[in-house]
Amino acid sequence: MAEKGLEWIDHLLDLGKKDQIAPEYLKLNPNGVVPTLVHDGTVIIDSSVICEYIDEVFPDPPLVPQDPAERARMRAWMRFMEEVPTAAVRVPSFNMVFLPRFDGLDDKQFLEAEAGPRPLRKHFFEKMGSTGFSDKEVKASMDQLRQTCERMHRALTAEGPWLMGEAYTLADIIVAPLIDRMADLGYASLWSDLPTVVDWYDRMQARPAFQTAFYEGTRVSEFLEMTPLNAGG
Numbered sequence: 123m124a125e126k127g128l129e130w131i132d133h134l135l136d137l138g139k140k141d142q143i144a145p146e147y148l149k150l151n152p153n154g155v156v157p158t159l160v161h162d163g164t165v166i167i168d169s170s171v172i173c174e175y176i177d178e179v180f181p182d183p184p185l186v187p188q189d190p191a192e193r194a195r196m197r198a199w200m201r202f203m204e205e206v207p208t209a210a211v212r213v214p215s216f217n218m219v220f221l222p223r224f225d226g227l228d229d230k231q232f233l234e235a236e237a238g239p240r241p242l243r244k245h246f247f248e249k250m251g252s253t254g255f256s257d258k259e260v261k262a263s264m265d266q267l268r269q270t271c272e273r274m275h276r277a278l279t280a281e282g283p284w285l286m287g288e289a290y291t292l293a294d295i296i297v298a299p300l301i302d303r304m305a306d307l308g309y310a311s312l313w314s315d316l317p318t319v320v321d322w323y324d325r326m327q328a329r330p331a332f333q334t335a336f337y338e339g340t341r342v343s344e345f346l347e348m349t350p351l352n353a354g355g
């Protein structure tokens with residue numbers, strides 16, 4: 123929305139207080155996750171769907187290629203980002219940042235109070251348990267995040283300056299929060315030897331829209347104590 127110069131009203135949900143599974147919110151987003159967009163009374167959920175909707179309704183400046191084949195290539199990037207790094211980034215995020223919220227809960231309390239009520243994340247929470255993901259699971263996630271950075275590096279080396287080449291698209295926008303979260307958790311070393319990715323992230327952060335989206339107070343390192351973990355190298 124910031125890239126399009128649009129104005130909107132932010133409604134901040136406190137996930138620690140479980141605002142995302144409050145009955146009023148579940149009426150808008152039955153998955154019980156953020157974000158949700160309400161535009162002219164229409165409810166749109168899921169980040170990628172929201173991004174494509176905004177681009178269709180507000181086409182200027184375009185963030186999706188006109189050519190169907192290029193559009194398909196961009197969507198393939200988006201699906202990869204959703205399937206691999208988005209899922210992977212949750213593992214270190216929860217272990218390092220969100221787990222302390224469950225301190226003091228035994229397994230039964232954790233399953234009942236934390237896992238059970240979450241429509242989309244019940245099994246994720248069950249798998250994680252009240253003590254967090256294992257080193258093996260953390261390592262697997264780090265491998266997937268590294269794989270993402272290497273894939274970005276190959277694309278940026280072959281084309282650039284953006285993932286789709288000359289055009290800045292939703293593919294860049296969808297991966298940006300994942301890279302930013304890893305930097306926020308102290309894992310910029312995942313791509314520090316990949317100069318194209320370092321440069322891409324620098325240019326991403328320099329965009330005025332990025333500054334608008336990641337305003338002060340949005341990063342986990344700003345408001346939570348983090349416990350370093352052994353990422354398995």
Ligand SMILES: N[C@@H](CCC(=O)N[C@@H](CS)C(=O)NCC(=O)O)C(=O)O
Nearest residue numbers: 142154155156157168169170240243
């Ligand atoms: N596929 C969804 C996933 C959204 C999602 O996972 N949001 C997280 C925060 S980044 C959330 O709301 N988690 C709620 C919880 O952990 O209970 C989307 O892209 O909108």
